[in-house]
Amino acid sequence: xxxxxxxxAFILVAAIIWELIRLAGGYPKLLFPGxxxxxxxxxxxxxxxxxxxxxxxxxxGMGLIVAIVLAMLGTFISISGKFFAEIVTDLMAIMHPxxxxxxxxxxxLWFGIGIKAILFVIVFSAVWPLINHFYTGFRxxxxxxxxxxxxxxxxxxxxxxxxxxxxxxxxxxxxLRTGWARAWQASVAAELVFGAAGGQGGLGWYLxxxxxxxxxxxxxxxMLIIVxxxxxxxxxxxxxxxxxxxxxxxxxxx
Amino acid sequence: MSNLLTVSEITKIYESGKRKVVGVKNINFCVNKGxxxxxxxxxxxxxxxxxxxxxxxxxxxxxxISLNGRPVTKPGPDRFxxxxxxxxxxxxLTLKENIVFAMRVVDKGRENFNKKAEAYLELVxxxxxxxxxxxxxxxxxxxxxSIARALSVRPKLLLxxxxxxxxxxxxxxxxxxxxxxxxxxxxxxxxFVTHDIEEAIDLSxxxxxxxxxxxxxxxxxxxxxxxxKDIPAYRSFLLKVSDFLDEECDGCLRLExxxxxxxxxxx
Numbered sequence: 115x116x117x118x119x120x121x122x123a124f125i126l127v128a129a130i131i132w133e134l135i136r137l138a139g140g141y142p143k144l145l146f147p148g149x150x151x152x153x154x155x156x157x158x159x160x161x162x163x164x165x166x167x168x169x170x171x172x173x174x175g176m177g178l179i180v181a182i183v184l185a186m187l188g189t190f191i192s193i194s195g196k197f198f199a200e201i202v203t204d205l206m207a208i209m210h211p212x213x214x215x216x217x218x219x220x221x222x223l224w225f226g227i228g229i230k231a232i233l234f235v236i237v238f239s240a241v242w243p244l245i246n247h248f249y250t251g252f253r254x255x256x257x258x259x260x261x262x263x264x265x266x267x268x269x270x271x272x273x274x275x276x277x278x279x280x281x282x283x284x285x286x287x288x289x290l291r292t293g294w295a296r297a298w299q300a301s302v303a304a305e306l307v308f309g310a311a312g313g314q315g316g317l318g319w320y321l322x323x324x325x326x327x328x329x330x331x332x333x334x335x336x337m338l339i340i341v342x343x344x345x346x347x348x349x350x351x352x353x354x355x356x357x358x359x360x361x362x363x364x365x366x367x368x
Numbered sequence: 369m370s371n372l373l374t375v376s377e378i379t380k381i382y383e384s385g386k387r388k389v390v391g392v393k394n395i396n397f398c399v400n401k402g403x404x405x406x407x408x409x410x411x412x413x414x415x416x417x418x419x420x421x422x423x424x425x426x427x428x429x430x431x432x433i434s435l436n437g438r439p440v441t442k443p444g445p446d447r448f449x450x451x452x453x454x455x456x457x458x459x460x461l462t463l464k465e466n467i468v469f470a471m472r473v474v475d476k477g478r479e480n481f482n483k484k485a486e487a488y489l490e491l492v493x494x495x496x497x498x499x500x501x502x503x504x505x506x507x508x509x510x511x512x513x514s515i516a517r518a519l520s521v522r523p524k525l526l527l528x529x530x531x532x533x534x535x536x537x538x539x540x541x542x543x544x545x546x547x548x549x550x551x552x553x554x555x556x557x558x559x560f561v562t563h564d565i566e567e568a569i570d571l572s573x574x575x576x577x578x579x580x581x582x583x584x585x586x587x588x589x590x591x592x593x594x595x596x597k598d599i600p601a602y603r604s605f606l607l608k609v610s611d612f613l614d615e616e617c618d619g620c621l622r623l624e625x626x627x628x629x630x631x632x633x634x635x
Contacts, residue, residue: 258456261425264443266473266521276473280460363459364503 147331152338155331163320163339170316171343173229174297177236181293184237185244190274192245193252202249206242214239214300218307229314232304239300240293247292251285252278283359284366291352295344302340372557373399373422373525378431380417390581391417395431397576397583399525404551404558406568408609409578410617415561418578419527422559423449435524445474448523452530454510457502463489463513464498467520474521488516491553493546508539515547519554528560532567544570548593565609569602570595577612584616 129149136148147155156163192202214235221231221238255278263277279286305318315322317336324332360366375398380391392414399405407415420426422433424443433440435447450456457466467485475481489498492512502510511531518526532540548571551558562568568575569589577584587609591601 256453256455258451258453259458261443261449261451262456262458262517264425265423265447265449266445266470267443268473276469277458280458283460359460363501365459 144328144330147334151331152334155329155335156338159332159335163317163335166315166317166320166336167339167343169314170298170301170318173232173316174236174294174301177233177301178240178293178297180233181237181240181244181297182290184241185248185289185293188241188245189248189252190271192249193274193278202245206246206249209238210242210246214296215303215307218304221304222308227308231308232301235304236297236300239296243292243296244289247285247289248282251282251289254285255281287352287356287360291348294347298340298344370401371398372401372403372436373559374432374434375418375422376432378418378421378433379429380414380421380426381429390414391426392421392578392581395583397586399557399559401557402555403574404560404572405574405576406560406562406572407576407578408562408565408568408613409584410563413578413617414581415578416529417581419449419529419559419561422525423447423527425449445470445521446523447525447527448518448521449527449529450511450514450518450531452533454507454534456514457510457517459502462499462501463494463505463516466502466513467517470517471520485520488520489513491519491550492516506539507535508543511535511543512546515550519550519556524557526556526558528558530562531560533562533564540567547571565606565613566597569606569609570597575609577609577616579613579617585612587612 133149136146188202192199217238218231218235221234225231225234252274259277259281260273263273268276301316302318302321305316306322309315309322310319317340321333321336324330324336356366376396378395379393382389382391395418407418409415417426421428422440424440424447440447457463458469461469464482464485467488468481471481471484486495486498489495492515494509494512494516497505497509497513502513505513511534514531532543535543544567558572560568560572569591573589575587575589577587589605591605596602
């Protein structure tokens with residue numbers, strides 16, 4: 115509760131500073147909307163914002179599921195032999211530094227402007243950090259636990275699912291956090307660059323439209339929503355999962 | 369008594385780059401069913417290597433290991449290993465779940481193993497701790513739970529690699545007494561690796577002495593159970609074993625290229 119009050123106080127202070135900067139003036143009013151006008155934009159455009167948010171979440175969710183499945187497969191393949199490990203490590207070294215948005219031109223050429231191209235960019239952006247974390251996790255499992263699993267007669271897929279997966283959960287969790295953040299970034303960035311196709315779009319597309327129409331309060335409202343969703347997912351999903359798993363097992367320092 | 373484990377002409381060589389390091393060489397011995405044997409020797413003498421070969425974690429270069437006449441090729445629950453490390457329990461499961469997990473993997477049944485798991489916890493003196501997670505336990509309790517989990521899959525052979533080496537003297541004494549009772553009750557056969565001579569004498573029927581990858585000798589333990597430390601027979605046996613060790617292991621610390629080591633230290 116005290117934590118919560120501190121957070122509210124922090125937001126209030128930030129809003130007051132924001133307002134002070136706005137009142138100080140010295141630049142076009144249009145560029146720096148007040149807290150009030152952002153709130154009004156949020157309210158009047160709530161339906162549009164909600165539908166755009168849902169669209170974003172849907173496409174990010176789809177992309178993340180594909181990326182997680184691919185990353186798991188990639189990790190299982192890479193731990194199954196030295197040869198594969200080298201291939202996956204090399205691929206990661208090549209692909210990981212490449213910003214997801216840099217792949218957008220290729221995605222448009224391959225899939226055209228539309229949901230498939232965005233999905234491709236999201237999957238590409240999320241899959242490399244996911245593999246990176248999963249692979250690190252699988253390789254930092256306590257040897258004794260792995261050998262107890264083998265001693266019981268577990269091997270291959272069964273050993274991976276029953277022992278390696280839970281034993282590497284701290285890394286899996288941080289991989290999911292990074293993957294989720296990358297997926298968000300990719301979806302917003304992709305829509306900001308080429309907009310949306312067929313009238314459907316997410317929050318990136320919303321930001322793009324508001325900027326195009328010079329509706330600055332709307333731009334800030336969109337950004338605020340992106341931040342709020344980030345916070346919500348962290349507190350409602352990741353923190354909860356963490357508390358029920360690695361914090362409960364004390365496999366991470368809390 | 370029948371022969372449970374037969375180790376014949378076992379050789380294990382580790383290759384690191386171009387260099388070859390002998391783990392163990394031409395090892396021969398047998399273990400009778402229900403017996404408790406210890407393997408002692410200085411660090412690096414190959415005793416853990418041998419245990420890992422019996423467990424099936426390491427492939428041997430030569431020789432044959434067989435359990436009940438069947439050759440050992442890979443790890444299996446009929447030979448269960450207990451390690452020195454205090455991290456061998458699965459931290460994401462409670463103690464009871466750790467045991468149920470093991471029984472479920474081995475027996476492949478959907479039967480409710482909870483009752484049995486509790487019985488095994490009680491066997492090692494951990495009744496009432498089934499709901500605890502490993503981090504909530506002391507080192508001694510963790511090793512007790514590991515023993516309970518190992519016994520729950522009813523192995524023919526327990527392989528123990530300095531299982532009490534990380535414990536303080538008090539917990540070690542308590543766990544010795546507990547483990548001897550459990551051994552007598554279950555009749556399980558034990559191969560126990562240690563570098564602690566007294567531990568070997570207190571626990572085992574026979575002591576195998578290792579040095580530089582070779583089996584130097586085997587000494588039958590003449591003391592009757594329960595073993596008392598303050599009798600002359602105990603002290604004279606202790607002397608006998610340590611003299612044997614001193615003789616066989618004299619200068620056996622395998623320092624590699626001491627001249628270069630010295631040169632490095634000089635700067």
